Amino acid sequence: MLNDLFPNVDWEIMWEATRETIYMTAVSTVLTFIIGLVLGILLFLTSPTQLWANKVVNLLTGSVVNIFRSIPFIILVILLIPFTNFLLGTIRGANAALPALIIGAAPFYARMVLIALREIDKGVIEAARSMGAKTWTIIYKVLIPESLPALISGITVTAVALVGYTAMAGVIGAGGLGNLAFMDGFQRSRNDVTFVATVLVLVIVFIIQFIGDFITSKTDKR
Amino acid sequence: MIQLENVVKKYKTANGSLTAVNDVNLSINDGEIFGIIGYSGAGKSTMIRLLNGLEKPTSGKVTVNGQNISSIKGKELRNARHKISMIFQHFNLLWSRTVEENIAFPLEIAGISKAERQKRVLELVELVGLKGREKAYPSQLSGGQKQRVGIARALANNPEVLLCDEATSALDPETTDAILDLLVSINEKLGLTIVLITHEMHVIRKICHRVAVMEAGKVVEQGNVLEVFQSPKATVTKKFVSQVTETAGHKESISQMLDDYPNDQLIKLFFVGSKTEQPVISYLIREFGVDVNIVHGNISPTKSGPYGTLIVRIVGNDSDVSNAIQYLDEQGIKTEVIKNA
Numbered sequence: 001m002l003n004d005l006f007p008n009v010d011w012e013i014m015w016e017a018t019r020e021t022i023y024m025t026a027v028s029t030v031l032t033f034i035i036g037l038v039l040g041i042l043l044f045l046t047s048p049t050q051l052w053a054n055k056v057v058n059l060l061t062g063s064v065v066n067i068f069r070s071i072p073f074i075i076l077v078i079l080l081i082p083f084t085n086f087l088l089g090t091i092r093g094a095n096a097a098l099p100a101l102i103i104g105a106a107p108f109y110a111r112m113v114l115i116a117l118r119e120i121d122k123g124v125i126e127a128a129r130s131m132g133a134k135t136w137t138i139i140y141k142v143l144i145p146e147s148l149p150a151l152i153s154g155i156t157v158t159a160v161a162l163v164g165y166t167a168m169a170g171v172i173g174a175g176g177l178g179n180l181a182f183m184d185g186f187q188r189s190r191n192d193v194t195f196v197a198t199v200l201v202l203v204i205v206f207i208i209q210f211i212g213d214f215i216t217s218k219t220d221k222r
Numbered sequence: 223m224i225q226l227e228n229v230v231k232k233y234k235t236a237n238g239s240l241t242a243v244n245d246v247n248l249s250i251n252d253g254e255i256f257g258i259i260g261y262s263g264a265g266k267s268t269m270i271r272l273l274n275g276l277e278k279p280t281s282g283k284v285t286v287n288g289q290n291i292s293s294i295k296g297k298e299l300r301n302a303r304h305k306i307s308m309i310f311q312h313f314n315l316l317w318s319r320t321v322e323e324n325i326a327f328p329l330e331i332a333g334i335s336k337a338e339r340q341k342r343v344l345e346l347v348e349l350v351g352l353k354g355r356e357k358a359y360p361s362q363l364s365g366g367q368k369q370r371v372g373i374a375r376a377l378a379n380n381p382e383v384l385l386c387d388e389a390t391s392a393l394d395p396e397t398t399d400a401i402l403d404l405l406v407s408i409n410e411k412l413g414l415t416i417v418l419i420t421h422e423m424h425v426i427r428k429i430c431h432r433v434a435v436m437e438a439g440k441v442v443e444q445g446n447v448l449e450v451f452q453s454p455k456a457t458v459t460k461k462f463v464s465q466v467t468e469t470a471g472h473k474e475s476i477s478q479m480l481d482d483y484p485n486d487q488l489i490k491l492f493f494v495g496s497k498t499e500q501p502v503i504s505y506l507i508r509e510f511g512v513d514v515n516i517v518h519g520n521i522s523p524t525k526s527g528p529y530g531t532l533i534v535r536i537v538g539n540d541s542d543v544s545n546a547i548q549y550l551d552e553q554g555i556k557t558e559v560i561k562n563a
Contacts, residue, residue: 127314130274131328131379132303141330145318221359222317 006192013180014193018200020094021176024166025204028101029159035106036158037151039065040113041139051125051135065107073104073165077172097174101165109158116150117143149220156212160205167201177201224250224273224383224415229282229292231268242268243279244439250432252382255409255416255525257426257447259462260436266419269436270385273417274306275299287382304332307376311388313368315360321371322347322356328378346374350404366397373404377412384408386418390425402429423465427451427524435459448526452494452556467520467531476560479517479535486535487543488517492556493530502553503534510546512538533560 046058167178185194231243434444521530
């Protein structure tokens with residue numbers, strides 16, 4: 001029945017591509033979360049009047065974030081080819097897409113982290129300081145828990161964007177549904193392959209959004 | 223014992239430097255409730271933050287519990303802060319934590335073990351009257367309950383000093399009184415020093431032993447609350463005192479009186495302590511043959527005794543009136559002739 005509707009779809013390959021997309025999205029989301037969080041917290045704490053107020057560090061971090069956030073992803077992928085090659089010894093396969101995915105998404109997420117942290121009531125940070133809390137304690141007991149819903153909805157948006165990025169990375173040979181849709185679907189004019197690949201991408205996106213929204217509402221006690 | 227010596231705090235702003243605290247000398251005794259009153263911008267918020275090192279003085283010395291707060295740093299300052307806790311106008315609770323987790327927060331910071339934390343939290347919940355609400359989140363509490371959590375949290379590490387930053391300014395009058403009563407009972411039960419800043423004379427009147435009045439970064443007046451009420455010197459102090467001694471329409475009724483009876487004397491009497499309980503007016507009428515018309519009266523109980531004012535119109539011949547006033551003076555009741563409202 002499915003084979004009649006989509007005569008050109010090889011389900012084995014389709015499933016393989018789906019797994020690659022999920023793998024690339026999952027790994028890059030986790031690493032983007034960690035790197036973006038660190039960058040975002042650094043941006044926040046070094047901004048004026050904050051605990052580590054430091055113009056130079058703030059400006060440097062801010063510039064790096066802004067530069068990588070501004071480069072269109074497809075160009076970033078190409079620019080990073082030598083770096084990926086140096087790092088992994090290859091520019092093909094799912095792992096080869098990861099550096100570009102993370103470098104493209106982490107600065108984007110760092111901005112969202114910064115916005116989330118700015119929403120925290122200054123008084124709460126002051127209260128923690130008045131109790132004699134170390135900066136490190138303030139980070140993991142105040143900043144992160146108090147901005148958690150925003151951090152999670154931010155990473156949800158980022159993960160959805162990353163699904164799109166994996167499709168673009170697929171074009172240069174990273175594998176996954178984007179690669180399949182382009183190489184097998186578009187280039188060989190097999191519209192049914194493109195269609196199925198698109199539906200699967202949509203399913204992945206919906207699942208990510210659902211999980212993200214669920215956790216966000218669970219953590220929000222305001 | 224808290225001591226401020228020649229403390230100056232300047233801020234750099236876009237249009238030059240701003241002096242928030244200007245050469246303040248102050249000493250606060252152990253176990254007393256000390257109030258700092260001033261309008262917004264008077265420098266009282268900065269002042270209270272100098273006491274726990276959230277702000278560093280530009281010059282001068284701040285000593286709390288024998289430690290020079292203005293010069294210690296890092297771990298030493300953080301440890302000192304365990305003994306100088308603070309409550310806030312907007313409570314500043316962590317919304318992500320329940321009541322008991324909020325109260326446990328300073329204990330976590332101080333590195334207290336989990337078992338001990340739980341025991342202490344239970345005691346504190348009981349002390350501030352929040353039993354049954356331990357698992358609630360701040361968003362499920364009323365303002366007064368939130369401040370109770372704030373107080374419990376502040377008391378967690380058995381501080382010696384409690385700083386109150388406009389702690390009742392966001393609460394309604396009834397809740398304000400309940401929180402003030404709680405502060406008094408804590409002060410009496412635990413013997414800790416309370417320093418509070420406020421813009422409401424009512425708060426000072428109700429719970430403070432001593433008061434300092436701030437204006438434009440300077441302490442313009444300080445002393446025993448009753449004395450300050452009795453004879454306010456600075457204009458700003460007089461304004462604050464009138465907050466609690468005068469009612470709405472006070473000025474209008476006096477100026478009306480002055481217009482209607484331009485030849486009679488309108489006199490304001492000040493009673494302090496047990497004098498407020500003596501029947502002086504009836505004696506006045508009986509002995510001096512004058513008529514007394516009461517225009518306005520008020521008694522404000524303070525921490526160190528009641529304080530009352532009475533505005534009367536005394537009618538009679540000149541010598542009788544002056545004899546009557548002399549009698550009042552002899553009784554230790556201060557008098558003041560009102561010329562205009």
